Amino acid sequence: xxxxxxxxxxxxxxxxxxxxxxxxxxxxxxxxxxxxxxxxxxxxxxxxxxxxxxxxxxxxxxxxxxxxxxxxxxxxxxxxxxxxxxxxxxxxxxxxxxxxxxxxxxxxxx
Numbered sequence: 001x002x003x004x005x006x007x008x009x010x011x012x013x014x015x016x017x018x019x020x021x022x023x024x025x026x027x028x029x030x031x032x033x034x035x036x037x038x039x040x041x042x043x044x045x046x047x048x049x050x051x052x053x054x055x056x057x058x059x060x061x062x063x064x065x066x067x068x069x070x071x072x073x074x075x076x077x078x079x080x081x082x083x084x085x086x087x088x089x090x091x092x093x094x095x096x097x098x099x100x101x102x103x104x105x106x107x108x109x110x
Contacts, residue, residue, distance in 0.1 A: 001013060001014070001015045001016075002014050002053050002054065002057075004037075004041075004046050004049065010038070011037060011038055011041040011044075011046045012035075012036055012037035012038055012041060012046045012047060012050055013034070013035075013036055013050065014032065014034065014035045014036075014050040014051065014053065014054045015032075015033045015034040015035075016030060016031070016033065016054050016057055016058065017030070017031045017032075017033035018030060018061075027089070028058075028063055029063070030058050030061065030063050032051075032054055035047065035050060035051060035054070037050070047080060048084065051084055
C-alpha cells in the first residue's frame with residue numbers, strides 16, 4: 001500500500017493485491033484492489049501519481065499487466081482508467097453473501 005499525504009493528512013492511497021483471483025481468464029494476478037483519492041484532492045494529479053506508483057511496482061515484480069475493476073455507478077473511475085492507458089476487457093458479475101442483487105463491474109487491463 002502506498003499513501004499520499006500532505007501536512008494536514010492523507011490525500012489518497014493505492015493498494016495492490018498480489019495473487020488475486022483474476023476476474024476474467026487471462027488477467028493478471030496483480031490487481032489494484034483499492035485506489036482512493038479524497039474528493040477535495042481529486043483532479044490534483046494525486047490519483048495519477050498513485051496509479052503510476054502502483055504500475056511501477058507491477059513492472060518491478062515482472063508482471064506489468066495490472067487488473068482492476070470499476071463499479072458502473074459512476075463514470076469517473078472508468079474515464080480515469082481510460083485516460084491512463086487502461087482498456088476495458090470485459091464485464092462480469094459478483095454476489096456478496098446472500099444478496100441476490102448481483103452487481104456488474106468492469107475489469108480493466110494496462
